[in-house]
Amino acid sequence: xxxxxxxxxxxxxxxxxxxxxxxxxxxxxxxxxxxxxxxxxxxxxxxxxxxxxxxxxxxxxxxxxxxxxxxxxxxxxxxxxxxxxxxxxxxxxxxxxxxxxxxxxxxxxxxxxxxxxxxxxxxxxxxxxxxxxxxxxxxxxxxxxxxxxxxxxxxxxxxxxxxxxxxxxxxxxxxxxxxxxxxxxxxxxxxxxxxxxxxxxxxxxxxxxxxxxxxxxxxxxxxxxxxxxxxxxxxxxxxxxxxxxxxxxxxxxxxxxx
Amino acid sequence: xxxxxxxxxxxxxxxxxxxxxxxxxxxxxxxxxxxxxxxxxxxxxxxxxxxxxxxxxxxxxxxxxxxxxxxxxxxxxxxxxxxxxxxxxxxxxxxxxxxxxxxxxxxxxxxxxxxxxxxxxxxxxxxxxxxxxxxxxxxxxxxxxxxxxxxxxxxxxxxxxxxxxxxxxxxxxxxxxxxxxxxxxxxxxxxxxxxxxxxxxxxxxxxxxxxxxxxxxxxxxxxxxxxxxxxxxxxxxxxxxxxxxxxxxxxxxxxxxxxxxxxxxxxxxxxxxxxxxxxxxxxxxxxxxxxxxxxxxxxxxxxxxxxxxxxxxxxxxxxxxxxxxxxxx
Numbered sequence: 353x354x355x356x357x358x359x360x361x362x363x364x365x366x367x368x369x370x371x372x373x374x375x376x377x378x379x380x381x382x383x384x385x386x387x388x389x390x391x392x393x394x395x396x397x398x399x400x401x402x403x404x405x406x407x408x409x410x411x412x413x414x415x416x417x418x419x420x421x422x423x424x425x426x427x428x429x430x431x432x433x434x435x436x437x438x439x440x441x442x443x444x445x446x447x448x449x450x451x452x453x454x455x456x457x458x459x460x461x462x463x464x465x466x467x468x469x470x471x472x473x474x475x476x477x478x479x480x481x482x483x484x485x486x487x488x489x490x491x492x493x494x495x496x497x498x499x500x501x502x503x504x505x506x507x508x509x510x511x512x513x514x515x516x517x518x519x520x521x522x523x524x525x526x527x528x529x530x531x532x533x534x535x536x537x538x539x540x541x542x543x544x545x546x547x548x549x550x551x552x553x554x555x556x557x558x559x560x561x562x563x564x565x566x567x568x569x570x571x572x573x574x575x576x577x578x579x580x581x582x583x584x585x586x587x588x589x590x591x592x593x594x595x596x597x598x599x600x601x602x603x604x605x606x607x608x609x610x
Numbered sequence: 611x612x613x614x615x616x617x618x619x620x621x622x623x624x625x626x627x628x629x630x631x632x633x634x635x636x637x638x639x640x641x642x643x644x645x646x647x648x649x650x651x652x653x654x655x656x657x658x659x660x661x662x663x664x665x666x667x668x669x670x671x672x673x674x675x676x677x678x679x680x681x682x683x684x685x686x687x688x689x690x691x692x693x694x695x696x697x698x699x700x701x702x703x704x705x706x707x708x709x710x711x712x713x714x715x716x717x718x719x720x721x722x723x724x725x726x727x728x729x730x731x732x733x734x735x736x737x738x739x740x741x742x743x744x745x746x747x748x749x750x751x752x753x754x755x756x757x758x759x760x761x762x763x764x765x766x767x768x769x770x771x772x773x774x775x776x777x778x779x780x781x782x783x784x785x786x787x788x789x790x791x792x793x794x795x796x797x798x799x800x801x802x803x804x805x806x807x808x809x810x811x812x813x814x815x816x817x818x819x820x821x822x823x824x825x826x827x828x829x830x831x832x833x834x835x836x837x838x839x840x841x842x843x844x845x846x847x848x849x850x851x852x853x854x855x856x857x858x859x860x861x862x863x864x865x866x867x868x869x870x871x872x873x874x875x876x877x878x879x880x881x882x883x884x885x886x887x888x889x890x891x892x893x894x895x896x897x898x899x900x901x902x903x904x905x906x907x908x909x910x911x912x913x914x915x916x917x918x919x920x921x922x923x924x925x926x927x928x929x930x931x932x933x934x935x936x937x938x939x
Contacts, residue, residue, distance in 0.1 A: 381763060510782065510902050515912060521766070525784035526879050586876025588899040 354467055356404040357460070360422060363397030364456040366390050367425075371449030378446060378518040387445035388436065391429060394452060398426040411472035414483040418459035418466075423484075425455040427491020428498075435495065435536065443522045447498045478554035486547030486568070490603070492540035493575070497600035499533040500593035507590055530589050533596055534582065541575055548572050571603040611652070611743050612672035615702035616679055616694055617664030620716050623693035630686045631663035638730050639737030646739055648682040649675045653741040655734040655748070657709070659726045661716050666706065668743035672698045700935065703747055707931040710755035712764060718920045719764040724755050747938075754934045761930060764923045767916025771799065771909045772806035774916075775883050779807060779851055782881050782902060786812045792849040793817045794842055794863075795856035796828040799885050803853050808832050816849065818842040820856070843867055847874040851881045854890040863891040868898055875900075885909070 370390035377384035401422055405413035413419045432448045459465055506523045509515060524532075551565045578595045581587050587595075618631060633641045633656055645654040651669035658664075669675035676696060687693055697705045705714070710727050712719040731748045734740050740748070759765050768774040776786075783789045791812045793804045796819040804815055815834030818841065819825035825836035837845055846852070846868070856862060863882070877900050884891040884905040896903030 506781075510778075511896070513904070513908050515778075516915070520781075523781075525780060526782045528784045586873070586878070588877040589879060590899050 354404070356401050356408070357465065357467070359397045359401035359404065360456055360460060360465075363394050363401065363425075364453055364460065366393045366397065367449045367452040367456065370394065370445055371453065374443075374446035374449065378443075378522065381518040381521065383443060383518065383522045384446075387443075387449070388433070391433060391445050391449065394449075395426070395429045395433060398422060398429060402426060405469065408469050409472050411475045412480050412484050413469075414487060415469065415472060416464075416466060418464040419469075420487060421455045421459040421464075423487045424490050424494065425452045425459075427488045428452060428455070428494045429491075431491050431495040431536070432498075435532065443524070444498065444502070447502055448495065451494060451498060476554055478550045482547050482550035482554050485543050485550065489540045489543035489547055490600075492536050492543060493596075493600050493603065496533050496536035496540060497597045499529055499536060500596040503529040503533065503589060503593040504597070507593075526589060530592065533593060534579075537575065537579055537596060541572070541579065544568075544572055544575070567605060571599070574599050574603075611668050611670065612675075613699050613702045613743065613747065614649075614651075614667040614669060614672045614675050614679075615664060615697040615705055616667075616676060616683075617657075617662060618693040618695070619662035619664075619714065622695055623690070627687060627690050627693050628661070628663065631658070631683075632660070633658035633663065635729060635733075638733035639739075642734035642737050642739040645679075649679040651675045653744040654739045655731055655744055657727050657730040659723065662709070662714075664709070666702065666744060666747075668741065703751070703938065704931065704935055706747065706751050707754045707758075707935065708928075710751050711758040711927055711931065713758075713924060713927055717769060718917070719766075719923070721759070721765050724752075724759070727755075728752060750934070750938050754931055757934065758927045758930050762923045762926045764920055764927050767912075767919055769913050769917045769920070771885065771906070771913055772803045774909045774912045775803045775853070775904070776806045776810050778883075778902070778904065779812075779881055780810065782879050783850055786810050788813055789850040790814050790816065790848055791851040791853065792842065792845055793828070793834075794839075794852065794854040794890065795819055795886065796821075796824045797855045797857065800853045800855035801828060801831075803883065803885065804828075804832060807851065807853075812851070816845050818845070843871070847871040850879070851883065853883045853885065855884075855886045856890050857886065858890060859888060861888075861890060861892045863895060865892055865894045865898065868895050868901060872898070872900070883909070 370387050374384045374387045402413055405419060409415060414423055428448060429452060432444060436444050502523060503526065505519065506526060506529065509520050510526070548568055551568060556562050578599065582592055618628060620628070638656055638658065641656040642654050645656055645665055645667070649667050649669060651667040653668035655666045656663070657666070665679060667675050680694070708714045710724055712721065712723055715723055731740070768777045779786060779789065786807060789812050791804060791807050791814070793800050793815060796817060808815060815829065815832045817825040817829040817834055817836045818839045820839050822836065822838060829836040854863065880901045882891055882895065882901060882903045884903065887906060889905055891903060895901055
């Protein structure tokens with residue numbers, strides 16, 4: 353088994369520990385101060401994986417669905433560690449860790465990751481920019497979806513007066529979650545716009561490549577619509593959060609055409 | 611050297627007695643110096659809050675110091691039942707730990723007492739009335755108090771309706787400095803609840819009452835503004851929190867009215883607190899997505915649950931105190 357896979361396995365195990373331990377501590381009415389450190393460990397192993405794969409490829413490791421999944425998980429972890437302090441950091445980590453486990457667990461499925469990846473000979477600046485920036489954008493959009501889930505949990509607890517337990521106590525306030533959700537969406541959209549423009553400008557050798565750009569454009573338009581409706585007309589927090597979660601899940605379809 | 615504590619509090623003395631012993635914050639150092647003279651002790655600290663006054667002494671003989679102090683204070687309790695409690699040696703240290711941890715407070719687990727005892731100690735220290743015994747004791751007691759508060763849930767949850775409302779408002783809006791509050795009806799509970807929100811930084815208060823003069827009076831009290839009762843719906847689009855307690859025999863806020871301002875509010879969260887009996891707000895208003903509706907029963911239940919959670923924590927707190935005292939003594 354290659355070093356890249358070991359890095360990925362360790363990273364996934366650390367993310368699982370962060371999530372499970374965070375939830376266990378939360379169920380005892382406390383907040384784990386260690387989640388952020390587990391997640392730093394996750395990030396370091398992800399970087400290790402991406403460096404090894406980048407070396408093997410001789411290019412940005414975004415050539416297979418497994419690599420994209422890991423890059424996405426890395427991007428999500430980076431944004432969590434960057435914006436975490438805005439929220440109550442360890443709790444966002446508790447919500448983020450399972451998503452990281454899902455993405456990386458998918459990459460670890462048998463047959464998903466080539467142990468001797470093909471070396472990339474022809475790279476273009478537009479192609480590399482498109483891949484890297486788009487996946488980075490998806491990291492921000494994924495974290496927005498995580499914030500959306502946190503909002504939906506808190507909203508339900510407040511509506512139904514179920515206000516006991518560590519989860520309620522440590523979730524950030526409704527308004528802060530919505531503000532953070534909106535900011536993450538704008539950040540994701542900014543990056544996605546750059547990725548999309550680069551995607552249009554890069555050379556397209558197959559029909560699948562155009563389909564990929566077309567779907568990415570569809571995703572971009574959907575997010576813009578959600579943001580404009582929120583800004584201009586207004587939308588309830590629940591619908592805004594549901595929109596962010598649903599769009600993120602649907603937008604993963606883009607990778608089917610990689 | 612022996613440790614002595616003589617004190618009175620809300621459990622042992624009525625307010626008319628407690629007020630005779632109350633010492634202002636600026637006089638605490640001076641009071642500690644007087645204490646040394648009265649009791650003939652080598653070290654002394656006077657702790658005084660609205661609910662208690664306590665004298666901590668380090669003296670060669672605890673019974674002698676106690677007797678001299680009681681004789682000096684006898685005049686102040688003349689005509690009333692014996693209001694004092696007395697603790698010596700380890701029991702005095704245990705009592706101080708409980709006081710600092712909020713276990714002896716009227717509102718179990720309250721946090722203010724920690725700062726008040728600290729202030730009393732610093733005043734005595736500055737006045738030169740503390741020495742090795744009381745310095746060691748108070749330093750240890752502060753670390754015990756911190757431990758109790760961080761390792762147990764003794765100060766968690768709100769135990770009054772006003773504080774529960776504030777806690778919920780903060781869970782919805784975070785810092786209240788950007789939140790506007792409308793008070794419908796100028797009753798006592800709505801006044802207290804609004805005051806609790808203002809004390810936590812609510813941006814502005816708008817009061818509407820059937821008797822407009824009363825609304826003006828209450829608004830002035832809270833640096834807010836009054837509006838005519840019939841105009842409350844016009845204000846609803848701007849506010850984040852509504853406290854309703856009108857005393858009307860029927861509901862006054864209905865779903866259709868709240869629905870009519872949703873667009874203008876851009877579907878922002880709205881926190882409705884209905885503390886009226888019979889209720890002022892139709893329960894179907896709570897079905898609107900962005901509305902969080904709480905009536906007096908829900909708030910009261912939350913306050914009750916917090917109280918019982920705190921009561922359950924007493925044993926845990928006492929375990930920590932005992933373990934720490936064992937290290938000290």
